[in-house]
Amino acid sequence: MKVLVEGIGSMVFGSQLKFYRELDWELIGMDVTSHSFGLYKVDRGLLVPKYSDSGCWLKIEEILEKEKINLVMPTVNEGLLTWSMNKKTYKEKYNTDISISDEGVIDICIDKWKTFEFFKHIGIPTPETSLEMKYEFLKPRVGRGSAGIFFKNQIDIKRFNMAGYISQEIVEGDEYTIDVLCDFDSNPIYIIPRKRLETESGVSVKGVTVFDEEIINYTKIIVDALKPIGIINIQCFKNEKDIKFIEINPRLAGGSTLSFASSDNWFKAIECFYNNSVYEKKEVMYDNYMFRYFNDLIINKREMLV
Structure with missing residues (x-):
């Protein structure tokens, strides 16, 4: 199975890579700069224009056709809506599946004003x-x-x-990200809250999985109304008095590997969904801590992509 991944120069891709490697997937990775460590860790690394460049999507379509990509795992915010809009087209033209929710779901999630209106409409507490x-x-x-x-x-x-x-309005309390995996009928398979103990540039670098029934029940309401598929994450703040949900990100989160390690490799579940095979849910381990650290990759100039 050939799988196209992106955003492979980010620190979080390094922690995700081991879960990709557990599967019999041929990883094709793309990034906008040759100074991306992920280009040298996947099976084949490719340089592409930025999403803001006019020729970006033509280049991506070339990759889908030439590499015969079976599945795309979009993770970069700027491309999510277009990937979603092109799901049907890419399936028909290249027999490529895109692991992303439908266009209407993405539209609600990427626009924080629409997210606020959505929360208010379904009765979810929000700032x-x-x-x-x-x-x-x-x-x-x-x-x-x-x-x-x-x-x-x-x-x-x-x-x-x-x-x-x-x-x-400013909200106070502990910050949580809730990782959610849904099947293709939008049934939640896993809902795993994790407390963000420390962040850098908005990405969790220290966290712990937490069983919180209130957060899980609100998340079920959100998922039932939103109808996402695949992996998404939801963010909220909670203190002793109340809880406020602030965002929905319709993609893999930077700290989602903590939820993987506390349950199962969610990429394995996604493979089952696309193969129409049965996925057996695993028990969730709570009170698991994640501490993120850096690693180095040394590349000689002669080996760098141009």
Whole structure:
């Protein structure tokens, strides 16, 4: 099975790689720079333009056709909506499956204003949010990590352009990411909350799996209304008084490998879904801790892709 992966220069790909390697998959990896360690760890590394470049999707289609890709695992926010929009087309043209939710689901998830409206509509507790500069916390409607995030006291209020931004009330408490794996009928197979003990640039570097019935039950409501497929993650804050859900990311999370290690290799389950074979759910291990660390890959200039 030939599988196309992306975002392979990020620190988190290093921890995901061991789970990819547990399966009999031929990994084709793509990235926008030759200074990406993942290009030299997959079976075949390919350079592609950025998603913002006009020729990006033509190049990707060339890869799908030439490499005879069976499955794509999209993980880079900027490409998620287009991957979803092209699911049917790529299946018909190249017999390539895309492991991603439908377009309407992605649209709700990547736009934080639409996510807020979705939460309110289905009765999920969420921070009060506005398209105007009403609250103290400012962040892009479409974005990831901590990029572009400000507090009111950090900016010139009169000059700040709210186009493409939301303001949100500040919430306090422990931060959780809930990793979710759904089958192709949107049935949740795993719902695993993990407390984010420490983050860097919005990515969890220390965490612990936690059994929290309230978080799990709210997540079931979200999944039932949203109808995602494959792997997604949901974020919330919880303190002694209340809980507030803030985001849905329709992709693999940076710290999802903690949930893999605490249950099963979710890529194995996804393979079962695409092969129409039965996947047997494993027991979840809670109170598992994850501590992320760096590793080095040394490449000589002669070996680098150009």
